[in-house]
Amino acid sequence: MRTVAVLALDGVVPFDLSTPIEVFTRTLLPDRTPAYRVLVCGATPTVDAGSFTLQAPWGLDALVDADTVIVPGCADATAPVPDAVLDALREAAARGARLASICSGAFVLAATGLLDGLRATTHWAGAAALAARHPRVEVDPDVLYVDNGRLLTSAGAAAGLDLCLHLIRRDHGSAVAADAARLSVMPLEREGGQAQFIAHELPPTPRGSALEPLLRWLEDNSARDLGLAEIAAHAGMSTRTLNRRFREQTGTTPVRWLHRTRIRRAQHLLEATDHPVDRIAARVGFGSPTAFRDRFRRVVGTNPQAYRSAFRGTAPG
Template identity: 60%
Template sequence: MLLAMHVVGVAAFDGVVGFDLATVCQVFAAARPPGRDSPYEVRVCGAPGTRVTAVGADCFQLTAPFALAEFAAADTILVPGVQDWTRPWPPEVLELLTDAAARGTRIASICTGAFVLAAAGLLDGARATTHWNAAGHLAETYPQVEVDPSVLFVDNGQVLTSAGVCAGVDLCLHLIRRDHGSALAARTARLIVMPAFREGGQAQFISYELPSGSLRPTMDWMRANLHRDLPLAEIARRASMSVRTLNRRFRDLTGTTPLQWLVLARVHRAQELLETTDLPVEDVAHRSGFGSAATLRRHFADRVDTTPTAYRTAFRERSAR
């Protein structure tokens, strides 16, 4: 069955951040079901000679293949970050965005592109995010916006915002997941060598890798004992510190609590077992420390956005291809 073509319009105007703009093009172009073309057509829309920037410097000029007016034909509009978020925005850009919103077009921003959406009034009364370094300015400039600097992205349905740089990849994968399901989002993530879903906020991303430092032996021990019940008090004793100190040190190092990190580590262990063994889901649940298949399914849905069985099936199909 052919998938309907979805047009993604990417705004390109002076001062646009090159990484953010290229992220949209790369991720949606990589969203290819096996043996098929991508269901997305990406159109970079802007004026000739658009200046593309990086931190503190102009990088190059871009000749966009589509005019800004081409936004009218887009099913989704992406506004990349901008180097100078204090600048006034071109009135035609704001008008195109408000007209698109009125038509029901899905609109999203990467990083400081949230300032453009806020200037167009698209974030009024809504929760939104942007780069942590610009969040205070966004809240001060647009007090009608509920700015949350702690998350990777915010999905309000029609309008979405994301945090800095790499969070734009998270947002694009989320949009693919919304449009075509977890399997295509996971396949796209693998092609661009990116986790399909990242936990945590901007301060410190939770990762499966174990960071170095004084907590490393404790975290090694937790990983080796995922199958056991690990109360917080036992983890604190293992680390030779109080529960309060353990929580604080864990947050400083990983951006989350010991028990939240433990759940994420157990989900990762379950993924490994689903990928590499034929164990029944109930056995996978016990070996990863969840105790029951029902508990595993609940945490798997929260963090991987699919079921263990569907994850195993999708992984095996991708490996076979």
């Protein structure tokens, strides 16, 4: 069983604090035993969470023994961080713990100096302030989360849930993470993984859109070698009209939407099977392994083999 320590500081955002507690506490392994032990730790026994106060059962010394330390956001990101907290985070990192922040918690991690020279993210509204306050951190405001291996940062509160599911998938694989996602009524599709990985979920389509039947057909036939002309013919539109309506309702083109559908399926196969990359390429509808590798890198940010190594998970420990 892995130990997750959630750091509670004065001014902590309640949702940012409760998200990792809920997600990790309810995560079960295939044999239905708990996957994690969750500790709520504080610099002081009583923590001011704004609308209420809470008792932190564990102190900062518990961070040293944790496998993962989660730093939730605080209402005032510019508030000074106690030296004892910074020292405890640095000590945990030196021992090999994985440190992850939610929203403005990135300001706390940045204050330790551990993010210097690394890519990081935070809520878009605080990205400029984080970059100005910590110029040695490469701030990327356009992604859900950034994973540098042992140091991770996420954007707003919802992205914190994405990050937690990502960590579960890294630890225990897709099946366990998918169960955790279902309990949270959350899709396991908003990926933004290790440093080079970026979130590439499919663009949403308004419910009731005239494109819904076409999108279902595209998903069902994504393994075929479909071109724009055939897609337009099936939709009963000219290619120009189809492109225009697709952009209006999804923000992308039919061909790009189809490629992302194929990449999503490839990601699942890379995570859940031992199929060779060439076989996966053919199965999801790419004409050649080279074309598949090129498209995968452009969409996901890395090659299929590196993705498989990162996301197959490890044995429970």
